[in-house]
Amino acid sequence: MKSNFKFLVLAATCALFCVGCEPKTVPVGAYQAPGTTPDRTTVANFNDDTANINPFLFESGVPGDTVTFHGAVTVVNNFTAPPKADEFAVMTIEGPGANNSPLACHVSGAVTDYGDGVYPAIDLQAQMEGGKRYNMSFFTGVNFYFKTGVDDNVKKRVFQIPLFETQAVPTGNCDNSTNRCYDHFGTALSATNGSWQKLSLKFSSLTRQGFGFPLTPTDLSGFNLTQVLWLLWEEGNANAAGTATVDFWVDEIQFF
Ligand SMILES: [Ca+2]
Ligand SMILES: [Ca+2]
Secondary structure: OHHHHHHHHHHHHHHHHOOOOOHHHOOOOOOOHHHOOOOOOEEEOOOOOOOEOOOOOEOOOOHHHEOOOOOEEEEEOOOEEOOOEEEEEEEEEEOOOHHHOOOEEEEEEEEEEOOOOOOOEEEEEEOOOOOOOEOOOOOOEEEEEEEEOOOOOOOEEEEEEOEOOOOEOOOOOEOHHHOOOOOOEEEEOOOOOOOOEEEEEEHHHOEOOOOOOOOOOOOOOHHHHHOEOOEEEEEEOOOOOEEEEEEEEEEEEEEO
16 A cells, blocks of 8 residues: 555655656655755755755645745764763864765764763754754665764764654653663664665665653654654764764765
8 A cells, every 4th residue: 555655655656746757657655866866865964055944845745745844964062061971063064965965964072071971962953944854755765875084982883863752842752751762763873984875765664762751653664654753873982981983974874
């Protein structure tokens, strides 16, 4: 049924944007928008020297099937109160980018962890709907390129997809006093020592740690896919005391 839906949407898109083409030539179940105009699957590629979300990005069940607020990719330093925790990172658009593209997103700085259970971490967020809920149930997974500099020596790197239910109030709906928030679907990332690495992650392959409130369904599918706040790349020192250097790159973020 999902494949049929994709085919129908693709056929409709084709009718709108490529008059004269034959819908029957489109492979069923594969949304090959990167070769079409406009690009409906790229989240952000930074090649226009901005961190903006692609304004043509597909979204299920909203007017025009297109993101409404199309936010930006932003870096968050939310624990900046030594001696409890200290984060400092900046985001710049720099080249060369991944996969022979001109530009990419570069996050550099430092995080100081005092080993006191605060878990400071540098967050890079791709806010498809400007921080509001994004319905990505049309898609199966996400591709992106990731690179860490040789000087990056944090103890923990993750990619996660925060949902309205797993993110704390006020952005999300989780009561932070329960200590059960931030158990997002995600996966660990490895250092790449200065080389670009392409990751292709099916949503269904992402997992939670287990300390958070149960979700229905239990995997990143169905209703959960309609409650996405942003895509998140995070680096921290995992409660190990000390200052670590943060130096990572993200590029060519695209749903499939
Ligand atoms: Ca790029
Ligand atoms: Ca943080």
